[in-house]
Structure formats: structure tokens, C-alpha cells
Amino acid sequence: MTILVFPAELKSQEKRCAVLPVNVKAYKLLGATVQVQAGIGAAIHVTDEEYAEAGADIVTSRSELLSNADIVLSLHKLSVDELAHLKPSTMIVSYLDPFNERDFVTRLCDKHITSISMEMIPRISRCQKMDALSSQASLAGYVMVMQAANQLNNVLPMMMTPAGTLKPAKVFVIGAGVAGLQAIATAKRLGASVTAFDTRTVVAEQVHSLGAKFLDIDLGETGETGQGYAQALTPEQMQIQQREQAKCIADSDIVITTAQLFGRKPPQLINLPTVESMQAGSVIVDMAAENGGNVEGSIAGEVITHNGVTIIGTGSWANGVAKHATQMYANNLFNLVSEFWHKEDNTFSLDLEDEVQSGCIVTYQGQVVNAMLQSIYAENHSSTDQKEEA
Structure with missing residues (x-):
């Protein structure tokens, strides 16, 4: 047995x-x-x-x-x-x-x-x-919003009170994969005004179905892999993305980045000047902090403050709802x-x-019998040989 x-x-x-x-x-x-x-x-x-x-x-x-x-x-x-x-x-x-x-x-x-x-x-x-990646990523999207809400000095929903009207918090989610879509849904349930961006324009309909706005940035030819992951952008496309999303980031109370590339280092989506353009008291959650980070200055496993902006890189997100x-x-x-x-x-x-x-x-x-790994290991071995010859 x-x-x-x-x-x-x-x-x-x-x-x-x-x-x-x-x-x-x-x-x-x-x-x-x-x-x-x-x-x-x-x-x-x-x-x-x-x-x-x-x-x-x-x-x-x-x-x-x-x-x-x-x-x-x-x-x-x-x-x-x-x-x-x-x-x-x-x-x-x-x-x-x-x-x-x-x-x-x-x-x-x-x-x-x-x-x-x-x-x-x-x-x-x-x-x-x-699909364990998807199941844990879905929970991660939820936890990231909750952590951001706990750090923010404002409430998320609009509130009509005798003392005046409180405007809803503005949340910007970068990446509309499993984690991003759950983050969007959670922020909307909590009453926030949500905008999202993804290099795969095909997910715009899913973003809209959750009641969020989709930030349309023309990056030229993009797409996704056969497994549904976002393809890596060229350096020129990355510059366009960073430039076009900077205004939305500066206007947001919470920014959540979820961009990760399967088997590769995640892209840096937010640089320090963009962080410094945000209002003091704003919050950024960097989902990829443990693997290299989407946000310049984020530190794996830590919550830091830069120029009055809180950057959360604690990681192990699903562990928050163990x-x-x-x-x-x-x-x-x-x-x-x-x-x-x-x-x-x-x-x-x-x-x-x-x-x-x-x-x-x-x-x-x-x-090693996995075809993808065989290919990657062979490429890495070839690159090492070339460096040694040089």
C-alpha cells in the first residue's frame, strides 16, 4: 500500500x-x-x-x-x-x-x-x-488589499455623513491576472474607486465586469503565453508603460503591483521618482518584492516608508489567511x-x-525530463560557456 x-x-x-x-x-x-x-x-x-x-x-x-x-x-x-x-x-x-x-x-x-x-x-x-499557483494567488490578491487598507489613513468607501462627504479611496492595480483580479474585486467590494492596467488588453473585459476602469496604454504588440502568462515587454514598451501610468499612480491612494514573469525576474514597474510623486500617506503593495520587486526601493519581507509613501513588500501573502x-x-x-x-x-x-x-x-x-527546464538549463549552460570564453 x-x-x-x-x-x-x-x-x-x-x-x-x-x-x-x-x-x-x-x-x-x-x-x-x-x-x-x-x-x-x-x-x-x-x-x-x-x-x-x-x-x-x-x-x-x-x-x-x-x-x-x-x-x-x-x-x-x-x-x-x-x-x-x-x-x-x-x-x-x-x-x-x-x-x-x-x-x-x-x-x-x-x-x-x-x-x-x-x-x-x-x-x-x-x-x-x-492549479496551486492560481489558488494561492487569488488569496494573495485579497490579502494585499486588506494590508493596504490597514496602512492607509483614509477609509475606502465613499461615506455620506452629517460632518460631510468622504470621497472613496482611489486604488490602482497593475496586472490583471488571478491575483490582480481578486485585488480589484476586493477593493470594489470595500467601496473603493478602482482602475487597473494589464499589458494583455484581452483582460479589459474582465476588469470592466468587476466594475473597475481599465487604463488603456498603447504598447504596440503584446500578448500572453500559451499558459496564460503575460509576455515580457521590450525596454521601449516598459518606458511607455511607466510614463503613461505615472499620472494614475500619482493620483492614487493605493497602488498594488502584481506583475510576475514565470521563471524570470519580475519587471520594475514603478521607479523612485514615481513613488515620490504620490501624496504622503499613500500606500504601495509590491506583490513581487520577494522575487526582485516591481517597485524600486521595496524590500522583501518588510514594510518601509519612502518620502511619506508606505511600501509593503512582506510577501507570503496567502499565509495571511493560512x-x-x-x-x-x-x-x-x-x-x-x-x-x-x-x-x-x-x-x-x-x-x-x-x-x-x-x-x-x-x-x-x-x-531532468521537463522539456521547458531542459531548454532553459541548456541556454544557461551555453551563456556560462560564452562568458568563460570571453
Whole structure:
């Protein structure tokens, strides 16, 4: 019988985990054995007793837990040292950040560990129920608005009072992907006047459907990838965007930037002169601060003030609503496992020809098997060779 193990998350300040008792019951119905590390749900007030009642075995020793595993499911990837506890051919499923963690991927190959990267689940209709990036980004959009509202000295909705009328706050959202659309919807629910911009003009209709205005900037030829991500702009297009959106930024009480490029450093959308054009007391939330930032001067993991403008770069946005974030991520994992569960022998059925697995499996039988990563690694290797020759 396949043993699924769920280790506790060790990252500092992380409250989320990869499984809830309701998921344990569902995995048991598939025919799997479920083991969880003691204390896995403590940060969201789920007790070991609740996991045990659902059918999970509670294991105190982390090394023992990992050595038992056929499949390890977690939010963050294991440490390199922890890979030593795994049996060859064990499968790990988590966020792996394979674009930036090539050394870790190499160690997975050395250990013959099969790995699935949750951020590489294809964005196709079949995968919506397992798309962890989208589920966590949606919550991030909500949390960013709430954090901005807590820092702003004004109320968001218009208020008619005996003491006078309070104008609604002006919110400008840059990027209308999953996080951006949720930020727009949340700000509108709170009564703010919302404007949004995205390089993909095809999303203008979605912005309007939420009651927001769409800032129309002519950037020439833009578009999106086959996975639905925004394509990178040319330097000239970036200059046009920054220039045209500067007036809207200066007039806004809250600016939320959500622009991230899959597998690459996010673009800088707001420079310091633009920040300094905003009124003192205004707030900027930089969703991409942890990965390099959309806003010049933002600091990963911190809230700072520049020229009277508060810039929030705390990151780990979905962690701000950890219980629901855990529920969504845990369901994403279960939907992935159940999609490929072989009921006859109670195992996860690997199929590298499947359109889903071929997109998200990173390593298998000692090799990097993901076509996108193979291409990127080859490009990086070629670039390194050229630099050494120069």
C-alpha cells in the first residue's frame, strides 16, 4: 500500500501546511496509508487528534517519517540534507522553484527522486482543480488589499455623513491576472474607486465586469503565453508603460503591483521618482518584492516608508489567511494525486506522455525530463560557456 507522508513546514513564519483531516479521509478512501508529522496543523489550530481521528498515523520523528515515504507532499521543498532520508524512487510533490534551484534539481537526479513542481502545473482546463499557483494567488490578491487598507489613513468607501462627504479611496492595480483580479474585486467590494492596467488588453473585459476602469496604454504588440502568462515587454514598451501610468499612480491612494514573469525576474514597474510623486500617506503593495520587486526601493519581507509613501513588500501573502490557503492547497494536492491514482494496486500512476505530468514532472529516473527546464538549463549552460570564453 502506498504511503503518503506530510511533513510539517519548517520555513520561518509559515502557518500553512499541505493536508487537513478532511483530505486524510479522502486519501484513505483511495486506499493510501497516510502519515503526518506531529504538530503539522498547530499554526492553524488543527490538532494531531483530529488528524488521527481522520485516519492518519502521527509520526514524531521527521527523519523516520521521510524514510517511510513512497510520496512526500508538502508546501515548501525539503532541504538538501533531508533528501538523504528518502528511498530511491520516492516521489516528492511541492513548490520546487526549479528555475532558480538547479543545484537542488541536480541532487534530486543524483538520488533518483521523482519530483513534481506544483508551480509548473499546466494552466489548462483539465488542471484548474490542481492549479496551486492560481489558488494561492487569488488569496494573495485579497490579502494585499486588506494590508493596504490597514496602512492607509483614509477609509475606502465613499461615506455620506452629517460632518460631510468622504470621497472613496482611489486604488490602482497593475496586472490583471488571478491575483490582480481578486485585488480589484476586493477593493470594489470595500467601496473603493478602482482602475487597473494589464499589458494583455484581452483582460479589459474582465476588469470592466468587476466594475473597475481599465487604463488603456498603447504598447504596440503584446500578448500572453500559451499558459496564460503575460509576455515580457521590450525596454521601449516598459518606458511607455511607466510614463503613461505615472499620472494614475500619482493620483492614487493605493497602488498594488502584481506583475510576475514565470521563471524570470519580475519587471520594475514603478521607479523612485514615481513613488515620490504620490501624496504622503499613500500606500504601495509590491506583490513581487520577494522575487526582485516591481517597485524600486521595496524590500522583501518588510514594510518601509519612502518620502511619506508606505511600501509593503512582506510577501507570503496567502499565509495571511493560512486556514483557507491550506484548504485550497491541500485540495490542489489531492486533486492531483486522485487524478492519477491507480485503484487496482493503490499507487500513483506515472505517465510522462500525459499532458499534465509532462508539464509538471521535473526529475525521473535520474534525469531532468521537463522539456521547458531542459531548454532553459541548456541556454544557461551555453551563456556560462560564452562568458568563460570571453
